[in-house]
Amino acid sequence: MDVEAGAEVGAEALSAPGDDPIAPDPLPAALLDPLEDYLRELRLRRGLSAHTLRAYRTDLLGLLDHLVGRGVVDLADVDLRDLRAWLAAQQAAGRARTTMQRRSAAVHGFFRWAEQSGRLVRDPSAALRSPRPHRRLPATLSQAEADQLLRDALAVAREDDGPVGLRDVAMLEVLYATGVRVAELCGLGTGDVDRDRGVLRVFGKGAKERSVPVGRPALVAVDAWLGRGRPRLAVPASGDALFVGERGGRIDPRVVRRIVHRALRMVDGAPDLGPHGLRHAMATHLLEGGADLRSVQEILGHASLATTQIYTHVTDERLRSAYLQAHPRA
Template sequence: MASAGTALTKPILAPVGTSSAGQDRHPWSAVVARYGDHLALERGCSEHTVRAYLGDVGELLDFLAARGRTDLAEVGLAELRRWLAAQQDDGAAAATLARRAGAVRGFFAWAKDNRIVPVDIAGGLRSPKVGRALPRTITRNDARELLDAAAAAAAEAEGPRGARDVAILEVLYGSGIRVSELCGLDIGDIDAATGTVRVLGKGGKERVVPLGVPALRAVDAWLAQRPQWARPASGHAIFLGVRGGRIDPAVVRRVVHTALRAVPQAPDVGPHGLRHAMATHLLEGGADLRSVQEILGHASLATTQIYTHISDERLRAVYRQAHPRA
């Protein structure tokens, strides 16, 4: 991956009002570059996360530069609050404001630790509380129909694509791993003897996740056809694109969205929806919350608890529909 501090900061280097080819450079470009390197190399953030953080920080710095600020040490908390207030006036959602405030707090904490600013002024920056919406998910029957339809389509198709797509769907639903984690899998990461898959998750943290028999069979069926697409550049990647390279997350998303269209009553939840479904179905089947947390790789149990809310809401919906005095 390219250096986060160079490649990822290009969109925010030019000050407001200058062209991308202008001679003036953003007064904080070097600081942003260092922060990008810190996120990528020291904290192990993904490229997507680094881009998001630097984008939020860049919007603040552009706001400050447009108001004549050239020294971060002179910026006060009031200016950070004005920046958030301006975005709120422009219609930014509470979730967006919360994310941007968090990114700025992280940036100034790092700047204080690295003696770029004398005081961490952003520690007191608050944003609107965000209500946690329940994620959309699919039912057990939806999941069964989805996988059966994909298998039937693969049986009729020519070439490796169908087998690969079935394996992708089975692994995503069977293990609950993220798209980025699936794309990063190598052949040695799956242990058929123990029925597990080794995953490198957020922040470079490794975990071992159970994988069911249908998923293991689907992976075996795909690996038998993988040589048709494999190239020297394929390395040990399990899932490949048609040109032989490691599969791209956008391709995985397209596979899932296409497969979901075969189940008319199912919401188009995408790959992350299969992760939600897996967690919800585990809890509905009696799994304990702590085990589901470990499987999903959540740092906090509070993140996993949302799936209990989904199950509770389903119980209430069934009650309201079935009970004569509901």
Template sequence: MTESAARRDGGTEPDTGLPEGFARLLGDYERHLVSERDLAPHTVRAYLGDVSSLLDHCGRLGSVEVTDLDLRTLRSWLARLQTTGRSRTTIARRATAARVFTAWLHRTGRLPSDPGAALGSPKKHKTLPPVLRPDEAEALIRSAAELADDGTPVGLRDVAMLELLYATGIRVGELVGLDIDDVDDERRVVRVFGKGRKERSVPYGTPAGRAIDRWLATGRPALRVEGSGAALFLGARGRRIDQRAVRTLVHRRIADVPGAPDIGPHGLRHTAATHLLEGGADLRSVQELLGHASLATTQLYTHVTTDRLRRAYQQAHPRA
């Protein structure tokens, strides 16, 4: 892989500031993440940033060989992060990155044992962002639809994206990665490639289907350019829309809903999951829809519904 290609695929700059041996090792690890694990560019960047920080810490301790990387070094690295004010979530993420890295070192024969296997990390605070009430979600879509009544391509696109985000609970990265052929209008399902390129099919309802149909029939052809390719959603210049534009859209349209919390696309994902559970969907089905690897992740949403139920009880029951 060339240096420019590596940077496009989420690689580090060739001058890392690390000792030569560590810099070569980081390059090997990048090739593993990109070529063998086929991780998304932003995931590769995150892993490389964390590992680069770890290797820099090793260098500051006087180490120049990867065989010097032991459990004591890993723990001192995390301790230094804590003293510099890093959050529990950040430290937990970096501990995970370190464990993945040391497992790779051991598996490829670069370390005789895996020190990361014994590395603990602080448990992340399992908090969720605010979610919209069903009436607020409806008002969000209605507000966007009213602005799109003039039939402008961008307006039709925005309604289709908002409808699909709320209908499916897919991630913003999954949304912008959709191609036209990923939409099965007859069965009302969309094919999504989630984390680790895992494929799943997610159903969507009639309102989202109508919005997508209008976008494909009228809006997309007006924005399409030679380089549009198969992308389902296009930006104003006709290229595949990026995540930042979608986040900006969601925040802007949320601001039009009186009293609604300021949430982004991930908040819409949480909203969809919460409304599914409150509507009677079982946890396993919601897990499959959201593409969660662990049921424990999906169970976080039950905390939201339970808290809401508790507040309703306390407000309404005479002996609460």
């Protein structure tokens, strides 16, 4: 698994990067310099987010500290036994399988890059096996719960009649209508809304651009926000940001998460999900409505179809639950 695939699979795990203590002693330059070069490569050429880079840096610093503890002070001296010992120490410390998988992906990516860039003759991680994570179905909203979420948010906005309510409704509508990631939502500009074609221009992971269909209710909510809400919050520093905070700056992902959690608490029986939960719900409901998996992959911006296939498990589980509940001979 390469770094980009690891970042995709471990998206949720990355919200709480490495928790291993890093020794305060300085690491040898023969280990630390290649790491910094590698992270610079990821930032400049692959466009990984600062959050993802911090997570990988923390994970790889933990590995380098482990290597120094085993007497390894040069990258060329690392062998498979050192890497296996590190993963074994992770397991002994009770790390979650998802955490270990992410760290293993970071190791594979780092040493593959070291070999390809000529810093190593061979990749010592080539035969290192990544722990297989337990495949858990993501919690999601039913279509009725999603509808209730948006109706309740609209009712609150109408009662409040302020710019923040209009903004929140527009963001919730866009998140559910398009399945964009929270970072993608926060990065939208006013010029990214194409009303004639009914799409949003989105810049995803690795600065990859894609066009995402957006429904009429979301476009209506965005127009209401742009016409009656955004002008009351925008300041010169707002630039072309589509969604802004109460002080006029571009909306922060943490604010969006709070808004989603607060809105979901109003829906009886709904799971406590964040913006990524609305992404799950949108993909699940598309498949339940008959959309093909390849189209859903393109809408979500997944690099691999395998990442999208988790949603087929969700829909299969719902079909089986309905069958068991309704069939007289189930």
